[in-house]
Amino acid sequence: MTITESSNGPSPATAPRQGRLPGKALFGLFLAGFISILTECLPAGLLPEMSRTLHTSISLTGQTVTVYALATALGAIPLAWATATWPRRHVLQLALAVVAVTNTLTALSDDYTLTMVLRFVAGLGTGLIWPLLGGYAAQLAPEGRQGRAIAIALAGTPIGLALGIPLGTWLSSLGGWQLAFHASAAVTVMTMAWVLVTVPNLPGHPVDARFRIGRVLVVPGLRPILFALATYMIAHNLLYTYITDLLLQLGMADQTGWVLFAFGVTSVLSVLVVGTHIDRHLRKLAVSSTLLFGASVLVLGIVADAPVLVYVAVAAWGFAFGSSPSLFIGATINASGEAANVAQSITITVFSASIAIGGFVGGLLLAGLGTASLTWAALILLIIAATTVIGGARYAFPKKG
Template sequence: MTVAPPVGSTTTPAPALPLSGLLALCTAAFTAVMTELLPAGLLPRMAADLSVPDGRVGFLVTGYALASFLAAIPLTAALRGLPRRPVLIGALVGFACCNAVTALSSAYALTFVARLAAGVMGGLMWAMLVGYAARMVPAERRGRAIAIVLAGITLALSLGVPAGTALADALGWRTVFALLTVIALLLVVWVRWRVPGFPGEAAGARVPLHRVAALPGIATVLSVTLLLLLGHQVMYTYIAPFAEHVGFGHTGLVLLVFGAATVVGIWITGVLVDTHLRRMLLTALATIACALLALGLYASSPAVLLLSVALWGAAFGGAPTLIQTALVDASGPVNADVATSLQTTVYNAGIAAGSLTGGIVLEGAGAGALPWTALPLIAAALAVVAAGHRRAFPVRRPAVSRPKTASPPTAHALSRVPRS
């Protein structure tokens, strides 16, 4: 039964979300994460086809992240005055071209150049997606719209990368990159059809980055971001050769366990982040450290390997959301967007340096040394959080008002979320 509002009432129903357009942006986020991280699950196959060691294929992840790190701020600033939808479509076309070259290339140098170009597209896209979603809905629906878009990250991590690895087992890794090319081209049509166009921004409206970076607590939060990503990426980029090293040849299963665990971690974080941020972040980092210790000592046991990966995935799934929330607490709502752009740069620097470090360790000391390389970095992040109890990670957080329509934090609203 429908009940009519009282006579004279000014209450109006909340406008419906532009779901089709938001799902298009969600799929764009999914495609970007798949393009960036898929080589981590395809190392042996790509290395054999390109006639290079496994570590060199890991550098394809490094190159992508490094290009994204270097291009995000200057390219976004240069294109800020242009209409938003053509810029987004241009990034998607760029992804399609780069993935097509990767699928067809038989030369490592050409593949590496394609990955650099894809990283540039990724840096530009991540600077746009969250802001684009926020402009598509009224203020009271922004939280839910952003949650829908960032869900593409979780879908890629928990389902996309494992499914891509399994598909590569059946049809070859080139088929997977060809499929990503098709998805990007279909997205161009979808975005043109369902995502509204918006004008560009005036260059003078940008808040100077150095003023936000100097706020108390910001540098501490960014240092934890860097250390976490360094330690994580040393291990995650080379999970395939590590699994083979310990005698477990089912990389797709390892990635599936990790991805599924991130969903659990994100859900738990969404429930508790507002009341137990500091305690949860300490617990997450300690859990990752314990998982790495177990991988270093007992990974030859399949049960220990999968349990450790599950704990690692659950802890890492929530950690970036916790760190981003701490960053917004330190910067204040007014400066949150600028602070998050700084975190995006640091995030990509961590990915690039972590995958580079892991590749050097893999080629020099072997896969067995990877957990012992990652463990001190995570321990350092844990120490910084434990010491940062005043400005960056206080025992009691400042009061944060939330719109009643906002959804709980979701998938890496990271985590590569940081990428807004």
């Protein structure tokens, strides 16, 4: 993987020492991504409790995840352009402040409409964060190590996904679902303090008129990457948003925490393994990720009364998924060259829209066809994703990567 440097690279004053990754700064970006996705998926582990407080059904309460992702999808491009000239750390701090405030207010709300509005505003905050992370990390990294820097910065996304539901479930057992949102707000404030101290405040730059959306979308390879990303992420969210219902059908509702722990452990392991090899073997890793995820879903679809196989399948799913944001963002940066910043905003829009679609369609499938339909719908999507990745050998996922 060869990351193309954008024109707004770090100044000499903020550039890291040759060959050394700026670990503290990258950890700050990691935390920002972690908070964003943690806040997004937090309700998924709290749906029964939240639905009672908000006086709605579980499927309607599940749309608190959908509306958050929808806001991120709608806001990513316009907000990125509106703040393009702002200092980068200022944008990141503003976005984190929005997330902290809305999480606190969500914990205080017992009204469904107000909660949905707050979740939408929180999603707009994330719409500011995610387009920043990959490019910010690449600018802070020394030549030849941008891929690893991006993998570190984006690792907060899969780890947040892996830990969001179990953390929410655990905190809910201690003090109600509201405690989970209060804790998320507190961690966000601590992240703001870390970012303030450790992350260089790189200057913003206006969007180059050459890189408008229409022109960027015709860049060779970008559309297959976006299509593969969409099918992959919709498949994931069909299952992950309603994982508690899936495990209930498999007779493992009492083991939800441990199953999710297995997912989280292998997700973290995936980040560590893929981060080491992503600069040289992006294509192989992307193909392996889609195929392994598909095989895992197939096992979940046919398994019955075999808890060990469920654990194995979920662990393999976590390993496949853990590094997927880094793989797709890395492929986007490679394919788009000088248009990388705009392409990343488009990618985040697709990423977030896919989360929203996955949650929404999953709710429809759950209500209309039952839990079993989730696995088969996800498997079909993953077959499409794998076919697209494998077929993108020239531009999207080139064999040299």
